[in-house]
Amino acid sequence: MPSDSSPQPDASARTPGTVRPGGRTARTRAAVRDAVLSGLVENGYPGLTVEYVAEHSGVHKTTLYRRWGGVEGLLADALELAGEDSWPPPDTGTLGGDLRALAQEIVDSFTGPAAAAGPATFIAAAFQSARAADALRHFYTERFARCAPVITRAVDRGEVPSGTDPGAVARAVSAPLFLRLFITREPVGSADADQAAEAALAAARAGVYVRHP
Amino acid sequence: MPSDSSPQPDASARTPGTVRPGGRTARTRAAVRDAVLSGLVENGYPGLTVEYVAEHSGVHKTTLYRRWGGVEGLLADALELAGEDSWPPPDTGTLGGDLRALAQEIVDSFTGPAAAAGPATFIAAAFQSARAADALRHFYTERFARCAPVITRAVDRGEVPSGTDPGAVARAVSAPLFLRLFITREPVGSADADQAAEAALAAARAGVYVRHP
Numbered sequence: 001m002p003s004d005s006s007p008q009p010d011a012s013a014r015t016p017g018t019v020r021p022g023g024r025t026a027r028t029r030a031a032v033r034d035a036v037l038s039g040l041v042e043n044g045y046p047g048l049t050v051e052y053v054a055e056h057s058g059v060h061k062t063t064l065y066r067r068w069g070g071v072e073g074l075l076a077d078a079l080e081l082a083g084e085d086s087w088p089p090p091d092t093g094t095l096g097g098d099l100r101a102l103a104q105e106i107v108d109s110f111t112g113p114a115a116a117a118g119p120a121t122f123i124a125a126a127f128q129s130a131r132a133a134d135a136l137r138h139f140y141t142e143r144f145a146r147c148a149p150v151i152t153r154a155v156d157r158g159e160v161p162s163g164t165d166p167g168a169v170a171r172a173v174s175a176p177l178f179l180r181l182f183i184t185r186e187p188v189g190s191a192d193a194d195q196a197a198e199a200a201l202a203a204a205r206a207g208v209y210v211r212h213p
Numbered sequence: 214m215p216s217d218s219s220p221q222p223d224a225s226a227r228t229p230g231t232v233r234p235g236g237r238t239a240r241t242r243a244a245v246r247d248a249v250l251s252g253l254v255e256n257g258y259p260g261l262t263v264e265y266v267a268e269h270s271g272v273h274k275t276t277l278y279r280r281w282g283g284v285e286g287l288l289a290d291a292l293e294l295a296g297e298d299s300w301p302p303p304d305t306g307t308l309g310g311d312l313r314a315l316a317q318e319i320v321d322s323f324t325g326p327a328a329a330a331g332p333a334t335f336i337a338a339a340f341q342s343a344r345a346a347d348a349l350r351h352f353y354t355e356r357f358a359r360c361a362p363v364i365t366r367a368v369d370r371g372e373v374p375s376g377t378d379p380g381a382v383a384r385a386v387s388a389p390l391f392l393r394l395f396i397t398r399e400p401v402g403s404a405d406a407d408q409a410a411e412a413a414l415a416a417a418r419a420g421v422y423v424r425h426p
Contacts, residue, residue: 044341046259123396127337128257133398140397171397172412175388178396183336184353185346199385199416206415208408
């Protein structure tokens with residue numbers, strides 16, 4: 001699921017012990033995040049250095065080390081910042097419509113020439129950094145949780161059984177697209193998005209995602 | 214889908230122009246493959262070198278360069294060799310049983326301590342090498358194609374509609390597991406395998422994977 005480019009820091013989401021600059025320093029954090037992203041796109045995670053981020057953000061190296069600890073911390077914070085956008089899940093009036101829109105958003109976010117670089121580099125970095133993997137898990141957990149209203153509304157409309165797990169449906173519609181993009185390395189387009197949505201819908205209707213106590 | 218550890222080179226599968234040593238040199242190829250795998254596990258793709266492979270396979274560096282061209286060629290050939298096993302898809306008597314077995318095999322192949330390293334490193338390398346990505350796509354295309362009898366039998370038994378695309382069903386049962394393993398970085402176990410199988414079954418029964426002319 002895509003994130004827009006205007007992060008909206010949410011004070012209530014702050015983790016104790018995490019450095020979370022606000023106000024004047026929010027600009028610094030965004031500049032650092034932009035430098036991390038361009039570094040990842042240019043050189044990949046193995047090539048990302050604090051020196052590069054300092055040079056491209058205008059923030060002094062010693063400040064970067066003090067606030068973010070190093071490359072892994074910079075990467076984790078950039079992903080955390082990406083998760084602080086205001087993305088809402090689709091609301092088309094039917095579950096099928098919502099799932100198709102969701103699937104199409106995923107396809108769009110990874111197939112545009114520039115859009116593809118950002119999220120894909122985080123996924124790649126998670127293979128090499130446990131902290132990046134943690135940040136990625138946190139990012140997607142939060143994204144999938146935001147999709148809950150899609151399922152709540154579908155239950156209210158009687159489209160899927162009561163007790164359907166929203167997170168399982170969100171994962172189901174995403175999974176076939178991520179498989180093609182990053183595992184089997186196959187092309188992905190609107191037909192794949194529609195099929196992923198139809199499959200998640202059929203499974204949800206059949207009660208596959210009903211949570212058992 | 215897992216590959217066993219005893220590759221069985223198949224002469225009929227040889228690609229024109231590809232160096233495919235047979236007979237005495239099959240042992241060399243296997244030794245080189247083993248060295249590539251241990252190098253990937255130890256150092257990851259960015260750290261894999263022809264020097265390492267030479268040292269750990271006992272094959273001279275100049276031979277490695279001559280036959281495989283370099284690191285990317287070594288990696289692609291190791292993956293090709295992994296695809297030359299004799300893996301058969303499950304045959305339990307029902308589509309649900311076959312899909313559950315298939316899903317469980319995927320979970321097992323990535324969650325064992327040693328088993329996890331091999332396939333995961335190929336997936337990681339594909340982020341950094343276009344040739345590794347090509348080899349990975351080829352590997353999975355062939356694996357999914359081997360699952361065709363599972364669907365053919367299910368169509369014959371009247372479990373799913375005629376015209377159901379076997380490759381789409383094989384991808385569907387795999388996708389939620391790979392998503393958790395490599396994208397969202399969540400734990401994966403038998404309950405996830407069963408849910409992936411049930412979801413693929415429900416979608417297949419509903420006709421989601423019927424090929425349209």
